[in-house]
Amino acid sequence: MSSSAVATSRSIANVSQVTALINTLSKLPRKANLLWYLVLGGLFLDAYSNAALGAGLSPMTKELTLSPTQVGVLTATAPAIAILFNPAGGWLAARIGRVKPLIAAKAIAALGAVLTATAGSFEAVWFGRGLVGIAYGIDFAVAMALLAEYTPAKLRGRLNLWQSVWYVATTVNLALTLLFYNLGVSVEIWRWSVGSAGVFAIALLVLQVVFLAESPSWLATKGRLPEAAKSLRRIYGFEVTPGTAADEDVPAQERKIGFRQAGVLFRKPYLPRTFLSTAISLTQSMQYFAVGWYLPVISLAIFGQQFQTATLGSMIFNVAGIVGGALSAYFGRKIGLRVSSAIGYAFAFAILLMMGLGFGKLPIAIGFLLPFLFIFFHSAGPGANGKSIAALSYRSDIRTLGTGVTGMLGSFGSVIGLYVFPQIKEAMGLGPTIALLAVVPFLGLVSCLLVRWDPTRSGVDPDDEEIAIKFAGSAA
Template sequence: MAQRPSVKGVADIVALIDGLQRVTGRSRITWYLAFGGLFLDAYANAALSAGLGPMTDQMDLSSTQISVLTATAPFLAIIFNPVGGWLASRIGRVPPLLLAKLLAVAGALLATFAGDFTTVWFGRVLVGMAYGVDFAVAMALLAEYTPKASSGRLNLWQAVWYCATTGNLLLALGFYQLDVGQDIWRWSLGSAGVIAALLLVLQYVFLVESPAWLASRGRLEEAVRNLRRIYGIDAVADPAAAGAAGAAGPAEGAAPSVGLRDAGLLFKGAYLPRTLLSSAISLGQALQYFAVGWYLPVISLTIFGESFEKATLGSMVFNAVGIAGGLASAYCGRRMGLRMSSAWGFGGVFVALVLMGLTFGRAPLVVAFCLPVLFILCHSAGPGANGKSIAALSYSSDVRALGTGVTGMIGSLGSVIGLYVFPQIKDRLGMGDTFLVLSVVPLLGMATCLAIKWDPTRAEETPHEPAAGEAPAAALPGEKARSV
């Protein structure tokens, strides 16, 4: 009879999971359910984008009210990304995910049945809170669920994002054909609430707490039990470590609680280049996507004509390209590494924006169509996907949720700036010159990727995980021999 592997702490949990070649069985179900929250986040954003025109007409919204509505969710995410990371570090990965679904359901209900701007805005506040919490925690959980050999699968979140936006646009087109009139925005936002409620039930029933997080809290018996439930790995908690945990609290290898006050650890020692790189990619991709990609319906109108159907169909085509790019991002990340695939992606976006700026309004239809396609393809295959994945893979489990939360906060800041700045610059300079101004963003992103050499998929070892009896990684930010 084969000897059962012994688990003394987080390092043993990580080693057992990394020993697997792929995500299979129960782990596949939990993996996709965690991804479901990211689908909802994208869907809820697209729901407002698709219905903003009819909502504006029905409620007679001012330009200021429109700016407030579009920027509310990403602005709240700036605050609730690190809050989500803090919650995940303190109470586990699963409870914050369930809380996010509750907030999303409540926000969708408020906005769907709103009779005035203020009520819609309160609904978007709740959606922004849900978005911030969910994205920070889901990426941390996915990183801990995923064997190292399959770490490139994390980039699939980008394809999920574009699937969600395409699905919402398709649904909006269906509602339009049903002749629901200006209430189309209510149907669009309400459908996001239905998805949130369904995910809440499924995640409550099937999601399993991260074994790595449980081990980091010294709860080794629960950790090995969840290893068995998720992966079928029949391990045993080390009797000495388990006994110490029962007699004197957490086992020796348990990491201390990491809170928002410890965010400075991310900017010290071995973590500094990782945080700078992941933050730069997250900020750059958010700025360029929410300045250009989020306004694809507006760009579609200028290309295909003043028609809701044509603009929506054009946006769907662009988002379909995003799905292809998101699927390709896993391959690109595996072949080139997350850093270099981001650099190449930023470079492609830079070229696309410069050409869009120089030819906008003067190029033949086929060129005017192909340039946004190039933008979306390079964005989704490179920095769009890597902005979240590289953060989730760059930190040890005790600070992973905090790290993804802080870099997510920086990305959300880019979203707010992009949503606000694009229409302001466009009104002053026109669409073409706006593209030229925005081309500075991917150029700086590419330069940062080339300057900072850290890449978790190319590191000789995974981010350091504390073994039993050893100080946690958060206390050793300068340890380069084992962390880099």
Template sequence: MAQPPSVRGVADIVALIDGLRTVAGRARLSWYLAFGGLFLDAYANAALSAGLGPMTDQMKLSSTQISVLTATAPFLAIIFNPVGGWLASRIGRVPPLLIAKVFAVAGAVLAAFSGDFTTVWLGRVLVGVAYGVDFAVAMALLAEYTPKASSGRLNLWQAVWYIATTGNLALALGFYNLDVGQDIWRWSLGSAGVIAAVLLVLQWLFLVESPAWLASKGRLPEAVRNLRRMYGIEAVAAEPEAARDGAGAARPAVGFRDAGVLFKGAYLPRTVLSSVISLGQGMQYFAVGWYLPVISLAIFGESFEKATIGSMVFNAVGIAGGLASALFGRKLGLRLSSAYGFGGVFVALVVMGLTFGKAPLVVAFCLPVLFILCHSAGPGANGKSIAALSYTSDVRALGTGVTGMVGSFGSVIGLYVFPQIKESLGLGNTFLVLSVVPLLGMLTCLAVKWDPIQATASPDEAAADGTGSAAPAGTPGTPGSAPFPAAPGSGTAAPLGTGGGKP
């Protein structure tokens, strides 16, 4: 009878999971529950959008108050994305997700039953905290749950986002037909609280802590036990071997003071790539989002029902693109699929800018459709996925948190800066100015060669077996030595692409 494999550290855990072809068994349930948090994040954001008009009329909100409500969640995500990553590095992946659901429930209840602007805003503050923490941690957890052969499935979060948005719009339409009047926004925001409460219970009951994170903390017996619970993999915890350059030893906790590791050595191009993709997609999506309602109203009419149905049509295109992103990511890699997506968005924006107000209605409709399709099939999904797959377990949550923070900056810029440009230059010229964003994104994707989908080994495995550098010397790792091994036969860290990934 064959001896069960021994586990001495993170690399062994990753190798055993990567030996699987797909996510199955208990792991599949945990995978869907982690994705459920991303669904909630999108749904909670859409809940405000769907009910903002009736809320504005009922509460007599000023334009400044509307802007504050709209930007509260993305602004707080700038702060709480890295906070979520720090928590996940310190206390594990699952506890921050549960904390985020508690904040989401409290925020939804507070907003839904509020009687004034300040109370609604405080509710959105709690929702923004939940959004910032949940997104950073969920992507890190999903990356550690998923075998390398199925890593392209992480891009499905983009389809989940659009499905959640469409679901909230459909629910808002249902509430509208029930004649709830201007209180429709209360039902919309309150329904997000119901989803958060259900997810809180399910995640508390069924989510399993990441075996890779446990191994990174030296908790090998627990890591092996969770491997068995999730995947049915029988393994035994062995004594860590010092000769493996700390691969099995507990690594020091990574905090904010260690964030500089993301901008050194082999991590630098990965951080630049994921950050540029995340920033660019946030700027272009939230800026052009101002134009989509105009198209929707022009095509489908100005009633609440017709405008809502129009928005659902555009979101359906996003669902299709989000589903396609998993295929494109697997076939082309995340880097090239982002480059092609940025290229398509660039073309769409230039043509929209040159033909705005002149093109036939069908063309005016098809151009935003092209924009959403290219966005959701490429950079819209890849900014967060590439960050989750590019770092070793001990800094993965911090990396996804920092990338998420950069993406939230893009959202805020898109929501505020480009409306100002629109005010002074007009909508057509604004599209031309905005086209610089996807152009720079495309050029960055072509210049940086890292792609985790096409890498020959995961960052954790490369760090352990010496086939590629994962971090520069002097960063968190085994005391007194470089935390991850250098390339064989050299005294320095291996350059990017020498074994860790294809050039």
């Protein structure tokens, strides 16, 4: 047993006691750490699957003779379907647990990758990408919630590591695509890129089936205390026994959670938290996808028109995201998620103004440095924080509803970034469009200044907060 685990046996009678026990840890035991990164691996797969199509979009368009409209539909399919399956995945996880939806998402992702890689028509590719969108929507809502429930309070900043993993996955996909290119794969390179996502999905499916353990917090909210005790022992090495809760001491352990209960996210004390996590998720998504859409163009302009040099250029830009995403966990721990988001927005606002107003006039070195810095401050600040704040702001029985609903609302930002801003660009030109885009991080900054909530600085676990609210109501 890990030295960090509790050696003496104790009793657990409710979810508050479960989370309090986990929060006694200053670091995760080896087994818990393995499971933590295994869940994070699902987010790697989500990012990899999203990048897989983009890396081979041009050769796929040539091979299947796709029209611009069809290309746009394929690009939109996965994120659009994810909008619907974010809350669906959250609802499902609130009803049947965290692990089953995560495993189902890997199976769906593998099937979608195989269908896309072997497709011979637009319709087949579209269907495969639809399955990828379903998997992405389910997995992201559930994985962030499970990571929050696995993580002690002192380590909550590490949830932001998902942002670094996102850029690592994109870079790995670019590197493999470059490898396939050098091996002589030509027009069918997109099939190799998408097919490799299926290999990752199957490997992760097997590992999660074998190793993942259900969230003890969720089990406790369902009154399944013997299973919660078993899960605590399996994950952390805690020796605990299930207790019996007196009705007057704790909230009801079994709650029926459905879409009707999502209304609690928009009432006190959760309304400000829902507003902040949604605002950050929406604005960071808008600014990233709008600017990210033009990064390949910038890369081609700087590194040349050849596939190899342009791909290497895109990988260099992703380095900024990897470093920034890794540092976001540090910043989240040191200054909090809200403040680090505000600082990131402030830099993004200034950089976008300089990029837009100086477009076509700046030296090549500055033209490269500005988007590199934008990606860094985006990933180090708001890029990760919307989803992390949502995962940490709600009590266990509604946590996946919170991550699902705010994820759905935030996903509209990707649609706006990918499709509304290109339309503005056609009417105004790229420089003015980028300058106009600076209003997005400005609005994100204002949101962070208006709402003072920060789950890493509140000092109260949401499950403990539920107990306090009940006691206050009883006293009144």
